[in-house]
Every structure is written in C-alpha cells, then in structure tokens.
Amino acid sequence: MSIERILSALERLVQLHDSLLQLSLTKTDLLKKGDIEGVQNILKTEQKHIQAVNKLEKERLTAVDKWAEQYQLSDDEKVVTEILKKVSDDGERKQLEELSTELAEKLMELKAQEALNHELTNQSLQFVQMNLDLLSPTIEQVNYGNAKSQNDPQSKRSVFDSKA
Template identity: 45%
Template structure:
C-alpha cells in the first residue's frame, strides 16, 4: 500500500482547517462588533466543518492502520510521526510535507481560537459587570436599618391627643 491515500486525506484536512481558520477570523470580527446573529451563523458553519474533519480523521486513521498492517508493523496507536521513521524516499517527503503543512494550519487555528476564547471571556465579564450595576444589592434596597424597627408601629409626634 502506498502513502497516497494518507497524503490526499491530510491535504483535504488541511484545506478544511484553513477554511475553519477563515471562519474563526470572521468569528473574531463578529465578537468585536457584537454581531450575535452573524456569530450564530458562523458557529453553525463551523460545526459542519468539524463534522467533516472528524470523518476525514477517521479515514486517515483507517489508511494509516492499513499501511501498518501491509508492512507487518504493529503499534497500539499508529501515528504519522512513527510512519515517517519507517519510510524513505519520495513517499516520505510527500507525507512529511503534508504533515508539516497541517501542523502549521493547526497551530494558527489554535492561536486564533485562543483569541476568540479571550474575547468571549471579556465580553461575558462586561455583561456580568453591567448586570451587577443595574441590579441593586439587597443591602441597598432598604437603605440600611434593621428589621426590628420596621416591625414596630410607627408613631408620629403629631398623633398624640391634646
């Protein structure tokens, strides 16, 4: 078995991850501009991308397992890194190139998603702060004082008989 199906799958994964990176950058813009409807649409599209990536990842794992079986090698969890150690020539170069390109896109995506997570966290902190400012605390509702005073009948100086 050749490495071509694995390289092809990894190339497709890289393209999907690049598309996911572009969506993540649009998500950053939506977070900055407080565009919740646009953000919801982006999240739906992002979910579809993740599902497609999951399918490709399963296909890649199956192809790697087949490659290991064809070579008579056994590993509990075969990886591309270990495959590269058992290869040489043009197949190794093609697989190494596809692997490196995918790793670079994944690193960029991880960095972009960390930025989005931080923006979301800051946005939630702002919302919580705004809510805290709008809702009075229980201590301020009665303007101080204790409950004993409020249960006693109130008498005015002018209520006395003459």
C-alpha cells in the same frame, strides 16, 4: 503499497483546517463588533466543518491502519516519523512530510485563534455581568432612608445641645 490514500486524506484535512482557521478569524472580527447573529452563523458552519474533519480523520486512520498492516507496524509505530522511515518513494515521503507539517501548523494557528476568541467571549460576558450588577439594586439600596453607622460618633449626637 502507495500511501496515496493517506496523502489524500491529509490534503483534505489541511484544506478543512485552513477553512476553519478562516472561519475563526471571521468569528474574531464578529466578536469584536458584537455581532451575535453573525457569530451564531459561524458556529453553525464550524459544526459542519468539524463533522467533516471527524469523517476525514476516520478515513485517514483506516488508511494508516491498512498501510501499517502491510509493513507490520505496531500501534505505537503508527506515527508520521515511523511511516516516513518506511516510505520508499522520495516524492511520497517529501509530500507526507510537508502535509503533516502543514497540518500541524494549521492546528497550532487554529488553537491560538480559538484561545483568543475564548478570551474575547469571556471578556464580553464579564462586561455584561458587570453591567447587570450595576443595574440591579443591592439590599442596602432597597431600604429607604439615610442609614448611618452605629459606630459613627456623629450619629449619636442629639439635635439639641444639652449643655447650653
């Protein structure tokens, strides 16, 4: 049995993850510019991509299960390295190896880019919080008058010099 269904699912997963990576790069630029509406639109598009990835991943798992059933592979053996050992066609083996490597690379790039986006978002939130803290009054600022410390020797002096 050929592994065409597995290869087809992997090809589409690579394409979707490449598209997600491009969206993530765009999101980085929008975060740097502070374009909140643009980020929201990107997030909506990403959600659609994630739904498609989940659907494709289910298809890929089903194809792997059917293929593994034919070769009587256990659940632990349903990994790329074991499948590569069982594939007899050199072209399919090479294509499976290339696609799985490319998908792994895309996933690593996407993870790194999303980590950057997460850090940018956290920095933006910290900046906003700092500005809010600067604008909101504290308890000491709300009290009127010039409050002096009680331990301050200058505050205990009288206006009149009694020794005179």
